[in-house]
Amino acid sequence: MATYSTNQFRSGLKVMLDGDPCSIIENQFVKPGKGQAFNRVKLRNLLNGRVLEKTFKSGESIEGADVMETSMQYLYTDGEFFHFMVPDTYEQHMAGQKVVGDTSQWLKEEDMCDVTLWNGNPIAVTPPNFVTLTVTQTDPGLRGDTSSGGNKPATMETGAVVRVPLFINEGEVLKIDTRTGEYVSRAKD
Amino acid sequence: MLRARAALLAQLRMFFAQRGVLEVETPCLSRAVTADPQLHNPVVQLDAPRAPRAADGQPLPLYLQTSPEAHMKRLLAAGSGPIYQIGRAFRDGEAGALHNPEFTMLEWYRPGWNHRALMDEVDALAQETLGLGPARRVDYGRAFADAVGLDPHVASTAALADAARTHGVDAVGLDAVDDDDPALRATWRQLLWADRVEPRLGRDADGAAQAWLVEGFPADEEALARLRDRGDGVRIASRFELYADGVELANGYDELIDADEQRRRFAADAARTGRPVDDALLAALDAGLPVCAGVALGVDRLLMVRHGATSIDAVLTFPIDRA
Numbered sequence: 001m002a003t004y005s006t007n008q009f010r011s012g013l014k015v016m017l018d019g020d021p022c023s024i025i026e027n028q029f030v031k032p033g034k035g036q037a038f039n040r041v042k043l044r045n046l047l048n049g050r051v052l053e054k055t056f057k058s059g060e061s062i063e064g065a066d067v068m069e070t071s072m073q074y075l076y077t078d079g080e081f082f083h084f085m086v087p088d089t090y091e092q093h094m095a096g097q098k099v100v101g102d103t104s105q106w107l108k109e110e111d112m113c114d115v116t117l118w119n120g121n122p123i124a125v126t127p128p129n130f131v132t133l134t135v136t137q138t139d140p141g142l143r144g145d146t147s148s149g150g151n152k153p154a155t156m157e158t159g160a161v162v163r164v165p166l167f168i169n170e171g172e173v174l175k176i177d178t179r180t181g182e183y184v185s186r187a188k189d
Numbered sequence: 190m191l192r193a194r195a196a197l198l199a200q201l202r203m204f205f206a207q208r209g210v211l212e213v214e215t216p217c218l219s220r221a222v223t224a225d226p227q228l229h230n231p232v233v234q235l236d237a238p239r240a241p242r243a244a245d246g247q248p249l250p251l252y253l254q255t256s257p258e259a260h261m262k263r264l265l266a267a268g269s270g271p272i273y274q275i276g277r278a279f280r281d282g283e284a285g286a287l288h289n290p291e292f293t294m295l296e297w298y299r300p301g302w303n304h305r306a307l308m309d310e311v312d313a314l315a316q317e318t319l320g321l322g323p324a325r326r327v328d329y330g331r332a333f334a335d336a337v338g339l340d341p342h343v344a345s346t347a348a349l350a351d352a353a354r355t356h357g358v359d360a361v362g363l364d365a366v367d368d369d370d371p372a373l374r375a376t377w378r379q380l381l382w383a384d385r386v387e388p389r390l391g392r393d394a395d396g397a398a399q400a401w402l403v404e405g406f407p408a409d410e411e412a413l414a415r416l417r418d419r420g421d422g423v424r425i426a427s428r429f430e431l432y433a434d435g436v437e438l439a440n441g442y443d444e445l446i447d448a449d450e451q452r453r454r455f456a457a458d459a460a461r462t463g464r465p466v467d468d469a470l471l472a473a474l475d476a477g478l479p480v481c482a483g484v485a486l487g488v489d490r491l492l493m494v495r496h497g498a499t500s501i502d503a504v505l506t507f508p509i510d511r512a
Contacts, residue, residue, distance in 0.1 A: 007282060017361070029285025032387060033430045033437045034410040035227055035379035037283065055360045055380065058282060062361075 003061040006039040014067035021046045021065035021118045046123055072115045074107045084115050095122035105160035106131050106178045127178045132187040133157050134173050141166025190504055197492055201295060204314055210271045210297060215260030217277055218251040221467035224458050228255040229281040253279035256485055257296050259470045265298055265481060266473035273297035286500045287436060290509050293488040300479040304427050304443045307482035308402050311431055311439055315400045319433060319495055324400035332403060336386040341378050342407060342423045349377035358384050375409050391432035398434035414442035433494045441484025448474035
Protein backbone atom coordinates (compact mmCIF):
# COMPACT_ATOMS: atom_id res chain seq x y z
CA MET A 1 0.00 0.00 0.00
CA ALA A 2 1.18 3.53 -0.77
CA THR A 3 2.37 5.85 1.97
CA TYR A 4 1.17 9.44 2.30
CA SER A 5 3.06 12.44 3.69
CA THR A 6 1.28 15.06 5.80
CA ASN A 7 1.36 17.35 2.74
CA GLN A 8 -0.89 14.85 0.94
CA PHE A 9 -3.38 14.55 3.81
CA ARG A 10 -6.83 15.70 2.76
CA SER A 11 -10.34 15.11 3.88
CA GLY A 12 -11.46 11.57 3.00
CA LEU A 13 -7.98 10.02 2.65
CA LYS A 14 -7.82 6.57 4.28
CA VAL A 15 -4.73 5.81 6.37
CA MET A 16 -3.52 3.29 8.95
CA LEU A 17 -3.05 4.50 12.52
CA ASP A 18 -2.10 2.19 15.40
CA GLY A 19 -3.20 -0.77 13.28
CA ASP A 20 -6.70 0.58 12.55
CA PRO A 21 -7.98 2.07 9.29
CA CYS A 22 -8.92 5.75 9.67
CA SER A 23 -10.43 8.42 7.47
CA ILE A 24 -8.95 11.93 7.62
CA ILE A 25 -11.51 14.59 8.48
CA GLU A 26 -9.35 17.70 8.73
CA ASN A 27 -5.65 18.61 8.31
CA GLN A 28 -4.38 21.83 9.85
CA PHE A 29 -0.84 23.15 9.28
CA VAL A 30 0.79 24.89 12.27
CA LYS A 31 4.30 26.27 12.51
CA PRO A 32 5.93 28.29 15.28
CA GLY A 33 7.89 31.42 14.37
CA LYS A 34 11.06 29.36 14.12
CA GLY A 35 11.51 25.63 14.18
CA GLN A 36 9.60 22.48 13.38
CA ALA A 37 6.27 22.60 11.53
CA PHE A 38 3.40 20.34 12.57
CA ASN A 39 0.09 19.09 11.23
CA ARG A 40 -2.87 18.85 13.57
CA VAL A 41 -5.01 16.11 12.08
CA LYS A 42 -8.55 15.00 12.89
CA LEU A 43 -9.34 11.39 11.90
CA ARG A 44 -12.23 8.99 12.25
CA ASN A 45 -11.41 5.43 13.25
CA LEU A 46 -13.40 3.41 10.71
CA LEU A 47 -13.74 0.37 13.00
CA ASN A 48 -15.36 2.09 15.98
CA GLY A 49 -16.35 5.49 14.57
CA ARG A 50 -14.39 7.39 17.21
CA VAL A 51 -12.87 10.77 16.24
CA LEU A 52 -9.18 11.26 17.13
CA GLU A 53 -6.94 14.31 17.15
CA LYS A 54 -3.28 13.63 16.40
CA THR A 55 -0.26 15.84 15.81
CA PHE A 56 2.34 14.89 13.19
CA LYS A 57 5.69 16.44 12.37
CA SER A 58 5.19 17.99 8.92
CA GLY A 59 6.58 15.87 6.12
CA GLU A 60 6.17 12.62 8.03
CA SER A 61 4.57 9.72 6.17
CA ILE A 62 2.10 7.04 7.21
CA GLU A 63 0.75 4.01 5.42
CA GLY A 64 -2.44 4.25 3.41
CA ALA A 65 -5.33 1.95 4.27
CA ASP A 66 -6.83 -0.35 1.64
CA VAL A 67 -10.37 0.90 2.18
CA MET A 68 -13.04 0.91 -0.54
CA GLU A 69 -16.69 1.80 -0.56
CA THR A 70 -18.58 -0.54 -2.82
CA SER A 71 -22.23 -0.47 -3.82
CA MET A 72 -23.72 -3.91 -3.07
CA GLN A 73 -27.07 -5.62 -3.01
CA TYR A 74 -28.27 -6.93 0.35
CA LEU A 75 -29.25 -10.60 -0.12
CA TYR A 76 -30.37 -12.11 3.19
CA THR A 77 -29.34 -12.86 6.76
CA ASP A 78 -28.80 -16.35 8.13
CA GLY A 79 -29.30 -15.11 11.68
CA GLU A 80 -25.59 -14.71 12.32
CA PHE A 81 -24.26 -13.07 9.16
CA PHE A 82 -25.62 -10.59 6.64
CA HIS A 83 -24.88 -11.47 3.02
CA PHE A 84 -24.19 -8.93 0.28
CA MET A 85 -23.39 -9.19 -3.43
CA VAL A 86 -21.64 -6.95 -5.97
CA PRO A 87 -24.20 -7.02 -8.84
CA ASP A 88 -21.68 -6.80 -11.71
CA THR A 89 -19.36 -9.57 -10.54
CA TYR A 90 -21.69 -11.67 -8.34
CA GLU A 91 -18.88 -11.46 -5.76
CA GLN A 92 -20.35 -12.09 -2.30
CA HIS A 93 -19.37 -10.73 1.10
CA MET A 94 -20.71 -11.44 4.56
CA ALA A 95 -20.72 -9.14 7.56
CA GLY A 96 -21.37 -9.96 11.22
CA GLN A 97 -23.81 -8.27 13.58
CA LYS A 98 -20.99 -6.10 15.00
CA VAL A 99 -20.22 -4.60 11.59
CA VAL A 100 -23.82 -4.05 10.52
CA GLY A 101 -24.99 -2.72 13.89
CA ASP A 102 -28.18 -0.62 13.89
CA THR A 103 -28.11 -0.50 10.09
CA SER A 104 -29.76 -3.94 10.11
CA GLN A 105 -33.14 -2.34 10.84
CA TRP A 106 -33.09 -0.68 7.39
CA LEU A 107 -31.85 -3.66 5.35
CA LYS A 108 -34.48 -5.02 3.01
CA GLU A 109 -33.64 -7.91 0.73
CA GLU A 110 -32.53 -6.83 -2.79
CA ASP A 111 -31.99 -3.18 -1.72
CA MET A 112 -28.67 -1.57 -2.65
CA CYS A 113 -26.38 -0.22 0.08
CA ASP A 114 -22.78 0.95 0.53
CA VAL A 115 -20.40 -1.58 2.06
CA THR A 116 -17.00 -0.36 3.26
CA LEU A 117 -14.28 -2.95 2.67
CA TRP A 118 -10.92 -2.95 4.47
CA ASN A 119 -8.43 -5.41 2.98
CA GLY A 120 -11.43 -6.97 1.27
CA ASN A 121 -13.51 -7.45 4.45
CA PRO A 122 -16.65 -5.46 5.31
CA ILE A 123 -16.13 -3.03 8.22
CA ALA A 124 -19.22 -0.86 7.81
CA VAL A 125 -22.58 -0.91 6.03
CA THR A 126 -24.39 2.31 5.11
CA PRO A 127 -28.05 2.01 4.06
CA PRO A 128 -29.51 4.15 1.27
CA ASN A 129 -30.65 7.59 2.51
CA PHE A 130 -34.26 6.61 1.78
CA VAL A 131 -35.87 3.16 1.96
CA THR A 132 -39.43 2.02 1.19
CA LEU A 133 -40.77 -0.43 3.77
CA THR A 134 -44.13 -2.09 4.47
CA VAL A 135 -45.88 -1.53 7.82
CA THR A 136 -46.34 -4.90 9.54
CA GLN A 137 -47.93 -3.67 12.75
CA THR A 138 -49.54 -0.45 13.96
CA ASP A 139 -52.59 0.37 16.12
CA PRO A 140 -55.51 2.02 14.33
CA GLY A 141 -55.29 5.82 14.68
CA LEU A 142 -58.02 7.36 16.84
CA ARG A 143 -59.69 10.35 15.24
CA GLY A 144 -59.19 13.49 17.33
CA ASP A 145 -56.45 12.01 19.51
CA THR A 146 -53.88 14.81 19.77
CA SER A 147 -52.22 13.70 23.01
CA SER A 148 -49.54 11.78 21.08
CA GLY A 149 -48.67 14.77 18.88
CA GLY A 150 -50.55 13.43 15.88
CA ASN A 151 -48.46 10.30 15.38
CA LYS A 152 -48.01 6.73 16.61
CA PRO A 153 -45.40 3.98 16.46
CA ALA A 154 -45.38 1.53 13.55
CA THR A 155 -43.26 -1.59 13.14
CA MET A 156 -41.83 -2.07 9.64
CA GLU A 157 -41.06 -5.33 7.81
CA THR A 158 -37.38 -5.04 8.77
CA GLY A 159 -38.14 -4.63 12.47
CA ALA A 160 -37.56 -0.88 12.59
CA VAL A 161 -40.04 1.12 14.68
CA VAL A 162 -40.94 4.50 13.13
CA ARG A 163 -43.28 7.30 14.29
CA VAL A 164 -45.95 7.62 11.59
CA PRO A 165 -49.06 9.84 11.16
CA LEU A 166 -52.33 8.55 12.65
CA PHE A 167 -53.86 7.82 9.20
CA ILE A 168 -51.29 5.11 8.34
CA ASN A 169 -52.59 1.52 8.38
CA GLU A 170 -50.96 -1.91 8.43
CA GLY A 171 -49.85 -3.09 4.98
CA GLU A 172 -49.08 0.39 3.66
CA VAL A 173 -45.71 1.08 2.00
CA LEU A 174 -43.81 4.09 3.40
CA LYS A 175 -40.75 6.13 2.49
CA ILE A 176 -38.37 6.48 5.47
CA ASP A 177 -35.25 8.65 5.88
CA THR A 178 -32.62 6.30 7.34
CA ARG A 179 -30.35 9.17 8.48
CA THR A 180 -32.99 10.48 10.92
CA GLY A 181 -35.19 7.39 11.19
CA GLU A 182 -38.21 9.57 10.32
CA TYR A 183 -41.31 8.98 8.19
CA VAL A 184 -41.23 10.99 4.94
CA SER A 185 -44.38 10.00 3.01
CA ARG A 186 -46.41 7.17 1.62
CA ALA A 187 -44.46 5.52 -1.19
CA LYS A 188 -45.81 6.25 -4.66
CA ASP A 189 -46.38 3.09 -6.64
CA MET B 190 -9.33 43.78 0.00
CA LEU B 191 -7.41 44.90 -3.09
CA ARG B 192 -7.76 48.50 -1.90
CA ALA B 193 -6.96 47.54 1.71
CA ARG B 194 -3.71 45.91 0.60
CA ALA B 195 -2.74 48.84 -1.58
CA ALA B 196 -3.44 51.24 1.33
CA LEU B 197 -1.27 49.18 3.71
CA LEU B 198 1.62 48.99 1.23
CA ALA B 199 1.46 52.77 0.71
CA GLN B 200 1.43 53.30 4.48
CA LEU B 201 4.48 51.04 4.96
CA ARG B 202 6.44 52.85 2.22
CA MET B 203 5.53 56.21 3.79
CA PHE B 204 6.70 54.96 7.21
CA PHE B 205 10.17 54.13 5.89
CA ALA B 206 10.42 57.18 3.62
CA GLN B 207 9.85 59.41 6.66
CA ARG B 208 12.60 57.58 8.52
CA GLY B 209 15.17 57.74 5.77
CA VAL B 210 15.26 53.99 5.12
CA LEU B 211 16.00 53.15 1.47
CA GLU B 212 13.75 50.78 -0.45
CA VAL B 213 15.68 48.06 -2.31
CA GLU B 214 14.87 45.10 -4.52
CA THR B 215 16.96 41.94 -4.49
CA PRO B 216 16.52 38.77 -6.60
CA CYS B 217 13.93 36.12 -5.74
CA LEU B 218 16.19 33.58 -7.45
CA SER B 219 19.59 32.62 -6.08
CA ARG B 220 22.03 29.77 -6.38
CA ALA B 221 22.10 29.68 -2.54
CA VAL B 222 19.79 27.59 -0.36
CA THR B 223 18.49 28.75 3.02
CA ALA B 224 20.62 27.73 6.01
CA ASP B 225 17.52 27.07 8.15
CA PRO B 226 16.94 23.30 8.03
CA GLN B 227 13.22 23.87 8.77
CA LEU B 228 12.68 25.92 5.59
CA HIS B 229 12.52 24.61 2.04
CA ASN B 230 13.27 26.57 -1.13
CA PRO B 231 11.25 25.81 -4.26
CA VAL B 232 13.66 24.89 -7.07
CA VAL B 233 13.66 26.56 -10.49
CA GLN B 234 15.51 25.38 -13.59
CA LEU B 235 16.51 28.17 -15.98
CA ASP B 236 18.08 27.84 -19.39
CA ALA B 237 19.22 31.39 -20.11
CA PRO B 238 22.51 32.91 -21.21
CA ARG B 239 24.59 33.91 -18.15
CA ALA B 240 22.48 31.74 -15.81
CA PRO B 241 24.74 29.63 -13.59
CA ARG B 242 25.88 26.39 -15.25
CA ALA B 243 27.86 23.35 -14.24
CA ALA B 244 31.23 22.56 -15.89
CA ASP B 245 29.46 20.35 -18.46
CA GLY B 246 27.23 23.25 -19.54
CA GLN B 247 24.08 21.96 -17.87
CA PRO B 248 22.13 24.73 -16.07
CA LEU B 249 22.41 24.66 -12.28
CA PRO B 250 19.21 24.74 -10.24
CA LEU B 251 18.23 28.10 -8.78
CA TYR B 252 16.30 28.52 -5.57
CA LEU B 253 13.38 30.83 -4.85
CA GLN B 254 14.37 32.67 -1.69
CA THR B 255 12.71 31.92 1.66
CA SER B 256 13.62 35.49 2.68
CA PRO B 257 15.74 38.30 1.13
CA GLU B 258 18.12 38.14 4.11
CA ALA B 259 21.29 36.91 2.36
CA HIS B 260 21.03 39.36 -0.52
CA MET B 261 20.23 42.27 1.79
CA LYS B 262 23.18 41.47 4.06
CA ARG B 263 25.42 41.57 0.99
CA LEU B 264 24.11 45.10 0.34
CA LEU B 265 24.69 46.09 4.00
CA ALA B 266 28.28 44.79 3.84
CA ALA B 267 28.75 46.87 0.69
CA GLY B 268 27.75 49.98 2.67
CA SER B 269 24.09 50.47 1.70
CA GLY B 270 23.07 51.98 5.04
CA PRO B 271 19.52 51.36 6.40
CA ILE B 272 17.42 49.45 3.82
CA TYR B 273 14.01 47.83 3.54
CA GLN B 274 12.34 45.57 1.01
CA ILE B 275 8.75 44.58 0.35
CA GLY B 276 8.82 41.51 -1.81
CA ARG B 277 7.85 37.93 -2.40
CA ALA B 278 9.25 35.10 -0.31
CA PHE B 279 8.73 31.38 -0.99
CA ARG B 280 8.52 28.41 1.36
CA ASP B 281 7.72 24.96 0.05
CA GLY B 282 5.65 22.68 2.27
CA GLU B 283 3.83 25.51 4.06
CA ALA B 284 0.10 26.02 3.51
CA GLY B 285 -2.64 26.56 6.05
CA ALA B 286 -4.71 29.22 7.79
CA LEU B 287 -1.59 31.36 8.35
CA HIS B 288 0.63 30.08 5.54
CA ASN B 289 0.78 30.26 1.75
CA PRO B 290 3.87 28.88 -0.05
CA GLU B 291 4.32 32.31 -1.69
CA PHE B 292 3.79 35.42 0.42
CA THR B 293 4.70 39.08 0.84
CA MET B 294 7.49 39.87 3.25
CA LEU B 295 8.66 43.20 4.61
CA GLU B 296 12.25 43.00 5.75
CA TRP B 297 14.43 45.85 7.03
CA TYR B 298 17.86 46.42 8.53
CA ARG B 299 19.22 49.12 10.82
CA PRO B 300 23.03 49.42 10.86
CA GLY B 301 24.38 50.58 14.23
CA TRP B 302 21.20 49.53 16.08
CA ASN B 303 20.66 46.68 18.53
CA HIS B 304 17.50 44.58 18.67
CA ARG B 305 16.07 46.68 21.52
CA ALA B 306 16.14 49.84 19.42
CA LEU B 307 14.62 47.92 16.51
CA MET B 308 11.85 46.60 18.79
CA ASP B 309 10.83 50.21 19.45
CA GLU B 310 10.63 50.85 15.70
CA VAL B 311 8.59 47.65 15.15
CA ASP B 312 6.30 48.84 17.94
CA ALA B 313 5.88 52.20 16.18
CA LEU B 314 5.06 50.45 12.89
CA ALA B 315 2.54 48.15 14.61
CA GLN B 316 0.86 51.12 16.29
CA GLU B 317 0.57 53.00 12.99
CA THR B 318 -0.77 50.06 11.00
CA LEU B 319 -2.86 48.20 13.60
CA GLY B 320 -3.91 50.97 16.00
CA LEU B 321 -3.72 48.65 19.01
CA GLY B 322 -1.63 50.96 21.21
CA PRO B 323 1.91 50.39 22.52
CA ALA B 324 3.05 46.76 22.44
CA ARG B 325 3.21 44.75 25.66
CA ARG B 326 6.72 43.42 26.33
CA VAL B 327 6.66 39.72 27.22
CA ASP B 328 9.36 37.17 28.10
CA TYR B 329 9.32 33.92 26.09
CA GLY B 330 10.00 31.77 29.16
CA ARG B 331 7.22 33.50 31.13
CA ALA B 332 4.66 33.13 28.32
CA PHE B 333 5.57 29.44 27.99
CA ALA B 334 5.36 28.85 31.76
CA ASP B 335 1.99 30.65 31.97
CA ALA B 336 0.47 28.41 29.30
CA VAL B 337 2.24 25.10 29.93
CA GLY B 338 3.59 25.30 33.52
CA LEU B 339 7.23 24.53 32.65
CA ASP B 340 10.46 26.49 32.24
CA PRO B 341 11.18 25.85 28.53
CA HIS B 342 14.90 26.56 28.92
CA VAL B 343 15.56 23.74 31.39
CA ALA B 344 12.61 21.28 31.13
CA SER B 345 13.57 17.72 30.13
CA THR B 346 12.20 15.91 27.08
CA ALA B 347 10.10 13.68 29.35
CA ALA B 348 8.64 16.69 31.20
CA LEU B 349 7.78 18.42 27.92
CA ALA B 350 6.23 15.23 26.50
CA ASP B 351 4.23 14.80 29.73
CA ALA B 352 2.95 18.37 29.54
CA ALA B 353 1.92 17.81 25.93
CA ARG B 354 -0.09 14.74 26.94
CA THR B 355 -1.71 16.61 29.86
CA HIS B 356 -2.78 19.34 27.46
CA GLY B 357 -4.32 16.85 25.06
CA VAL B 358 -1.62 17.05 22.39
CA ASP B 359 -1.25 13.51 21.01
CA ALA B 360 1.98 13.45 18.97
CA VAL B 361 2.49 10.55 16.57
CA GLY B 362 5.94 8.98 16.24
CA LEU B 363 7.73 11.42 18.52
CA ASP B 364 10.05 9.74 21.04
CA ALA B 365 9.18 10.99 24.54
CA VAL B 366 12.05 9.52 26.52
CA ASP B 367 15.49 10.23 25.03
CA ASP B 368 16.81 13.26 26.89
CA ASP B 369 20.24 13.37 25.27
CA ASP B 370 19.02 14.54 21.86
CA PRO B 371 18.75 18.36 21.94
CA ALA B 372 16.93 18.41 18.59
CA LEU B 373 14.20 16.14 19.98
CA ARG B 374 13.84 18.29 23.09
CA ALA B 375 13.54 21.38 20.86
CA THR B 376 10.85 19.65 18.79
CA TRP B 377 8.70 18.98 21.88
CA ARG B 378 9.23 22.56 23.02
CA GLN B 379 8.24 23.90 19.58
CA LEU B 380 5.19 21.62 19.50
CA LEU B 381 3.94 23.02 22.82
CA TRP B 382 4.79 26.58 21.73
CA ALA B 383 2.91 26.26 18.41
CA ASP B 384 -0.05 24.37 19.84
CA ARG B 385 -0.53 25.75 23.36
CA VAL B 386 1.24 29.10 23.65
CA GLU B 387 1.12 30.97 20.33
CA PRO B 388 -2.70 31.07 20.04
CA ARG B 389 -2.77 33.01 23.37
CA LEU B 390 -0.17 35.59 22.37
CA GLY B 391 -1.25 39.10 21.43
CA ARG B 392 -4.58 38.85 23.25
CA ASP B 393 -5.77 40.38 26.52
CA ALA B 394 -7.60 38.39 29.22
CA ASP B 395 -10.90 38.86 27.34
CA GLY B 396 -9.41 37.68 24.04
CA ALA B 397 -9.29 41.16 22.45
CA ALA B 398 -6.37 41.82 20.09
CA GLN B 399 -3.23 43.46 21.49
CA ALA B 400 0.30 43.85 20.14
CA TRP B 401 2.93 41.84 22.05
CA LEU B 402 6.68 41.88 21.61
CA VAL B 403 8.15 38.62 22.87
CA GLU B 404 11.88 38.16 23.56
CA GLY B 405 14.25 35.78 25.31
CA PHE B 406 13.97 32.89 22.83
CA PRO B 407 16.07 29.74 23.27
CA ALA B 408 19.51 29.80 21.67
CA ASP B 409 19.00 26.71 19.50
CA GLU B 410 16.29 28.17 17.25
CA GLU B 411 18.25 30.80 15.39
CA ALA B 412 21.05 30.32 12.89
CA LEU B 413 21.75 33.99 12.15
CA ALA B 414 21.23 35.77 15.49
CA ARG B 415 23.71 36.74 18.18
CA LEU B 416 23.49 34.81 21.43
CA ARG B 417 23.84 36.07 24.99
CA ASP B 418 23.70 34.77 28.54
CA ARG B 419 20.44 35.35 30.42
CA GLY B 420 22.41 35.78 33.67
CA ASP B 421 22.04 32.25 35.05
CA GLY B 422 23.95 30.28 32.44
CA VAL B 423 20.95 29.83 30.10
CA ARG B 424 21.88 30.89 26.56
CA ILE B 425 19.22 32.93 24.78
CA ALA B 426 19.10 34.46 21.33
CA SER B 427 19.09 38.26 20.91
CA ARG B 428 15.85 37.86 19.06
CA PHE B 429 12.25 39.05 19.31
CA GLU B 430 8.89 38.35 17.76
CA LEU B 431 5.82 40.53 17.26
CA TYR B 432 2.43 38.88 17.89
CA ALA B 433 -1.07 40.26 17.58
CA ASP B 434 -4.36 38.40 17.94
CA GLY B 435 -2.64 35.00 18.23
CA VAL B 436 -0.72 35.55 14.97
CA GLU B 437 3.07 35.74 14.64
CA LEU B 438 3.74 38.88 12.60
CA ALA B 439 7.47 39.56 12.74
CA ASN B 440 10.77 38.04 13.77
CA GLY B 441 13.85 40.18 14.36
CA TYR B 442 17.32 40.00 15.87
CA ASP B 443 20.80 41.33 16.39
CA GLU B 444 22.48 40.04 13.28
CA LEU B 445 25.41 37.72 13.69
CA ILE B 446 28.37 39.58 12.14
CA ASP B 447 31.18 37.20 13.13
CA ALA B 448 32.09 35.41 9.89
CA ASP B 449 33.91 32.55 11.66
CA GLU B 450 30.99 31.85 14.00
CA GLN B 451 28.60 32.00 11.01
CA ARG B 452 30.84 29.62 9.07
CA ARG B 453 30.72 27.16 12.01
CA ARG B 454 26.91 27.31 12.24
CA PHE B 455 26.50 26.94 8.47
CA ALA B 456 28.85 23.93 8.53
CA ALA B 457 26.88 22.34 11.37
CA ASP B 458 23.59 22.87 9.47
CA ALA B 459 25.14 21.64 6.23
CA ALA B 460 26.34 18.47 7.96
CA ARG B 461 22.76 17.77 9.03
CA THR B 462 20.90 18.81 5.89
CA GLY B 463 23.46 18.20 3.15
CA ARG B 464 22.70 21.65 1.75
CA PRO B 465 25.52 23.74 0.26
CA VAL B 466 26.80 26.72 2.24
CA ASP B 467 26.06 30.27 0.99
CA ASP B 468 29.62 31.34 0.08
CA ALA B 469 28.54 34.78 -1.19
CA LEU B 470 27.02 35.61 2.20
CA LEU B 471 30.12 34.37 4.03
CA ALA B 472 32.30 36.50 1.73
CA ALA B 473 30.14 39.52 2.63
CA LEU B 474 30.60 38.76 6.34
CA ASP B 475 34.35 38.41 5.74
CA ALA B 476 34.36 41.82 4.06
CA GLY B 477 32.60 43.20 7.13
CA LEU B 478 28.88 43.33 7.91
CA PRO B 479 28.22 46.40 10.09
CA VAL B 480 26.74 45.85 13.55
CA CYS B 481 23.03 45.84 12.78
CA ALA B 482 19.59 44.63 13.74
CA GLY B 483 17.09 43.26 11.22
CA VAL B 484 13.50 42.12 11.16
CA ALA B 485 11.14 40.32 8.77
CA LEU B 486 7.38 40.93 8.88
CA GLY B 487 4.60 39.03 7.13
CA VAL B 488 2.58 41.65 5.24
CA ASP B 489 -0.32 39.30 4.47
CA ARG B 490 -0.70 38.50 8.17
CA LEU B 491 -0.49 42.19 9.08
CA LEU B 492 -3.38 42.72 6.68
CA MET B 493 -5.25 39.79 8.27
CA VAL B 494 -4.96 41.20 11.78
CA ARG B 495 -5.77 44.71 10.60
CA HIS B 496 -9.03 43.50 9.06
CA GLY B 497 -9.87 40.67 11.46
CA ALA B 498 -9.46 37.91 8.85
CA THR B 499 -8.99 34.39 10.24
CA SER B 500 -7.47 32.84 7.11
CA ILE B 501 -4.65 34.13 4.93
CA ASP B 502 -6.75 33.18 1.88
CA ALA B 503 -9.04 36.11 2.69
CA VAL B 504 -6.25 38.65 2.03
CA LEU B 505 -4.65 37.01 -1.04
CA THR B 506 -5.80 37.57 -4.59
CA PHE B 507 -5.29 33.92 -5.52
CA PRO B 508 -4.22 31.39 -2.84
CA ILE B 509 -1.95 28.56 -3.97
CA ASP B 510 -4.80 26.18 -4.86
CA ARG B 511 -6.22 28.77 -7.27
CA ALA B 512 -2.92 30.19 -8.54
